[in-house]
Amino acid sequence: MKIPLLEPTRTYLACVGTSRDMARRELLVGAGAAVRKAGQALRRAAADGTLHGLEGDEFTVEGICTKDFVDWAYENGMQTVAGKRIRDALMAAPVDERCPLCWVGAVTQLDHVMPKSVFPALCVDPLNLVPACAYCNLIKGDTKPQSAEDALLHPYLDRISHTRWLHARTVWTPIGVRLEFFVAPPDSWDPTLVSRVTRQFTLLNLGTRYAQHANRTITDVNQMVTRLRVRGGANVVRNYLLGESETRFAADANSIEGVTYVTLSADDAYCHGPSATHTA
Numbered sequence: 427m428k429i430p431l432l433e434p435t436r437t438y439l440a441c442v443g444t445s446r447d448m449a450r451r452e453l454l455v456g457a458g459a460a461v462r463k464a465g466q467a468l469r470r471a472a473a474d475g476t477l478h479g480l481e482g483d484e485f486t487v488e489g490i491c492t493k494d495f496v497d498w499a500y501e502n503g504m505q506t507v508a509g510k511r512i513r514d515a516l517m518a519a520p521v522d523e524r525c526p527l528c529w530v531g532a533v534t535q536l537d538h539v540m541p542k543s544v545f546p547a548l549c550v551d552p553l554n555l556v557p558a559c560a561y562c563n564l565i566k567g568d569t570k571p572q573s574a575e576d577a578l579l580h581p582y583l584d585r586i587s588h589t590r591w592l593h594a595r596t597v598w599t600p601i602g603v604r605l606e607f608f609v610a611p612p613d614s615w616d617p618t619l620v621s622r623v624t625r626q627f628t629l630l631n632l633g634t635r636y637a638q639h640a641n642r643t644i645t646d647v648n649q650m651v652t653r654l655r656v657r658g659g660a661n662v663v664r665n666y667l668l669g670e671s672e673t674r675f676a677a678d679a680n681s682i683e684g685v686t687y688v689t690l691s692a693d694d695a696y697c698h699g700p701s702a703t704h705t706a
């Protein structure tokens with residue numbers, strides 16, 4: 427995803443500048459300098475890849491307690507006409523409304539990369555606000571990365587979608603074939619990046635969520651595959667599955683459907699049909 431072009435101080439003032447409570451508005455506008463400083467520190471750390479090293483006590487706002495500040499600037503601020511426009515623009519950024527943390531859920535909320543309860547001065551900073559699905563936002567909660575290896579991918583800063591890192595294997599069960607997904611990036615990847623993607627996969631329960639998605643694809647494709655087996659045997663089935671995977675991978679190198687199709691195509695028992703299941 428592209429980094430939002432919204433400027434942090436202007437975004438903040440758009441959120442707090444129309445507060446009807448005069449005294450509160452003055453207090454919030456006066457906090458603009460602290461918000462600007464916080465935004466600069468966030469960008470320095472983002473450029474160095476050291477977001478995990480930021481400490482919350484440098485991101486509080488003097489004279490306003492954290493809860494009040496977040497309520498006023500974020501909760502109320504994003505409900506104002508100008509704030510809502512910013513929120514809508516951030517939420518509308520992902521292609522197909524797909525959550526950029528799990529790549530499978532639908533975007534319904536904004537997630538604070540650096541949690542607002544710990545980093546209040548970043549609560550409306552566009553670089554700190556990423557669209558997310560309810561599941562990811564809930565699981566992530568207020569957690570803050572403790573180390574470089576521990577940091578989830580930042581959808582605006584870390585781009586891994588052009589390289590295939592998602593793979594799966596088939597598992598035969600009494601009710602048919604199932605898929606088990608796993609992370610297997612190329613050897614050229616930096617070990618820290620491998621740790622981060624693995625952590626994201628585990629924390630956000632991606633293996634289970636992707637397997638559910640794959641099961642639906644398998645159910646959808648079973649009838650077609652059965653017809654192709656009768657018509658031309660395993661090779662026709664395999665070619666069909668490979669063709670489907672290529673279409674999906676052309677759009678997304680880690681397409682869950684693409685991985686599902688290519689994994690099924692490599693399973694002889696699946697391509698041959700149920701009678702070959704136990705002899706393959």
Ligand SMILES: [Zn+2]
Pocket residue numbers: 525526527528529530531558559560561562563
């Ligand atoms: Zn998600």
